[in-house]
Amino acid sequence: MKSFAEIDIENNGNYLKLLSAVSKLSGLFSESAIPFINYRVAENIFCRSFDAGNLSRSDTAFDANYNSIGVGLKTFVCNSNNSNEKVAEFNSLSRVIADFQGKDLAHKLAEFRNERIDLANRLYNIESSLYHIVARKDSELVLFETDYDKIDIENIHAVKQNSASLQFEDGKNFYSFNYSKSTLFRKFYIPNNAFKLPIEILEDPYTLLLELFEDKALKPATDKFVRGENYVILPLYGIKNKEKFVFEKSGLNQWHAGGRKRDYGEVYIPIPAEIHKQFPNFFPERDQLFELKIPTGEVFSAKVCQDNSKALMTNPNKALSDWLLRKVFQVKEGELLTIEKMNELGFDSVIICKDANGNYQIDKAKLGSYEQFITE
Template sequence: MKSFAEIDIEKNGNYLKLLSAVSKLSGLFSESAIPFINYRVAENIFCRSFDAGNLSRSDTAFDANYNSIGVGLKTFVCSGNSSTEKIAEFNSLSRTLKDFKGKELALKLGEFRNDRINLANRVYDIENSLYHIVARKEKELLLYETDYNIIDVANIHSVKDNKASLQFEDGNNLYTFNYSKSTLFRKFIIPQNAFRLPIEIIEDPYSLLLELFEENKDLKSATDKLVKGENYVILPLYGIQKKEKFIFERSGLNQWNANGRKRNFGEIYIPIPSELHKKYPTFFPKRDEDFNLQIPTGEIFSAKVCQENSKALMTNPNKALSDWLLRKVLQLKEGELATIEKLDKLGFDSVIITKSDNQNFKIDIMKTNTYNEFNQDEE
């Protein structure tokens, strides 16, 4: 495919214009001649300009979904022709990884990294993938695309180990794993034919802002921001016992395994903590009232809050939720228990529910410990 710079130029779009405009305001944050662009700003500009789905909130392997192409967006300062950048964190797996060394560790990192890429492919129906890079140098931006390959585990070689890190290659890229941060890095090479966007940083951006808001007093305020308990909540896929996470063996994601009557393998629900109902009693519709629940691929399920104390989020048919969450996302076979170890390996343990109105909701996966952070903010 054509580069995103070429696509933007051909359609006379706003991508390069917005990157340039934000870069010109670098004086707000730095005195350097190197343009400053916050990575979240770069992601939002890309998604707005190319009408791409913004995946950054779920912290999945990709930052954007452009026509079923998973896009990893990177912006970094580069003084030479390469830069080593973070591509994945494995904090939730640090206890597992500490048992491996050398090539065995490289193989395990490749396995975990590939699992998370494949998870994102399944959740968002990704068919191909690439990295879009915005490299920042003095008075210019260099834009280019490069591969977003899974790690070729069978071809891992040139493994070098020291106290601080592990380095290895797979025939395509050079990777470095930082022990203390449980973080995987990759070396990105800037090609000679990268698109160059000249940047002149404004000397006094503050005066420009004052003029802008003085002349445009009627600028609209944002109305679609996420407000906790008002248009979004986080639900954990686990419970806590003796300060340890676990997935209920006979309820929740494993409701199909409950004692008593014979149950269908598709019988599951997402637990809704009682404290969430107490804090946000009007977020969900009343018990047993149907509403629409859209999954990341755009498919819409009929859902409802049910069971005693409205403790369960279920779909009708219930198999729709299990087919998506257990079979497609977690890739569990019928009769295979969901476990916290499985979630940790994939890097998520909760879901976000966003609300448009009382009849329309969306669901997406969220990275490990998101519910804990959501809950702590309230304390």
């Protein structure tokens, strides 16, 4: 496909214009000649300009979904022709990783990295993927695309290890793993045909801002995330003795409960009592049907049910298990979902969003997000 810079120019779009405009304001943050762009701002500009789905909130492998192309968005300072940049964090798996060394560790890291890419492909119906890079140099931005390949496990070689890090190659890319941060880095190279966007940083951006906002009535943002009003986060686990675990006979493993013969599709997402206590008006009344859109765009019929409205279920119930258990977590019928599986894939909670018309959506949420949400 054409580069995003080319697409923007052909369509007389706003992507390059917005990147340039934000870069001109770099004097608000730094005296450097290198343009400053916050990575979240770069992600939002990209998604707005190309009408791409913004996946950054779900902490998944990709930052955007552009016509079923998973896009990893990177912006970084690069004064040479290459830079090592973070591509994955494995804090939740630090105990597992500690048991491996050398090439075995490289293989395990590759497995975890590839599983998370596969997870994102399943969640968002991604058919192909790439990285879009905005490299920042003196007085210019350098834009280019490069591969978003999975690590070729069979071709891992040139493994080097010291007390601080592990390095390896797979025939396509160079990787390094930082032990203390449990972070995997990849080296990105700037190609000779990269698009260069000259940037003139404003000497006095403050005067511009004063002139821009003086005596002007601006429309306030109405689509911001408001805790408990238009989104909540639900855990897929319980906590016992300060340790997370997945209920063996309820929640997503309800099919395993005793008392009667149960179908493997009999599951629900637990709704903690604290959610109803703090946000009693977020969900509809018990047993009232509502539409719940999953990340692929498919819409389920759902309801809050059971004692104390503790369960979020779909109708048919099997729709939830087919999506969340079989497709996303890839657990087989008769196999228990475990906290280890969640850690491996990098999420243990879901985010439920609600728009002004009462339409609901569900997506994955990053590890530990429920604890942060409920204590804010």
